[in-house]
Amino acid sequence: MADLFSVTAPLAVRFPDGSRDILAERMAWRWGLVYLPPFWTGLPVAEALRFLPGPLRGDGPWKVGDAVVTVLGCHGTDAELASRWAEWQDYLHQHPDYPDPETLHELMQTHARRRFA
Numbered sequence: 001m002a003d004l005f006s007v008t009a010p011l012a013v014r015f016p017d018g019s020r021d022i023l024a025e026r027m028a029w030r031w032g033l034v035y036l037p038p039f040w041t042g043l044p045v046a047e048a049l050r051f052l053p054g055p056l057r058g059d060g061p062w063k064v065g066d067a068v069v070t071v072l073g074c075h076g077t078d079a080e081l082a083s084r085w086a087e088w089q090d091y092l093h094q095h096p097d098y099p100d101p102e103t104l105h106e107l108m109q110t111h112a113r114r115r116f117a
Contacts, residue, residue: 004033004062010072010085013052013064021050022072022081024088027108028056033064034112038088041098045107051116 004011004026011023013035025036032053040048054065062069072078072085092098099107 002060004056004058004060004069007060007071011069012072012078012081014068014070016066020078020081022085022088023069025104025108027105027112029112029116032056034108034116036104036108038084039091041091041095046111046115049108049111049115051112 005028011026012020013023014020021035022038023035024038024040027034029051032051033056034049034051036045036048037050042048052064052067054063054067057063060071072081
């Protein structure tokens with residue numbers, strides 16, 4: 001498939017306990033990956049930012065430590081996550097002031113330094 005950070009399709013993560021989340025925004029971070037879930041804008045960035053520790057492996061699906069990242073909808077559609085993604089897309093269309101990619105990267109980097117140093 002592709003590098004985890006060049007894929008433009010929506011991505012989901014499955015944790016070892018079976019829970020799942022959506023990676024609305026993501027970036028590589030020391031020893032893993034940091035991401036923001038949908039509707040992170042309702043929280044301070046420091047609270048919303050999540051860290052997946054571990055080496056990044058694969059080319060789709062990807063592994064980050066013990067978590068598995070897949071394209072949302074692949075290998076058995078998850079209706080709940082797909083619906084949440086659609087709601088997030090609606091939200092983004094209604095909020096043209098959403099930060100641009102460069103600003104998001106800076107925000108995530110700043111808060112990751114503070115929380116996950």
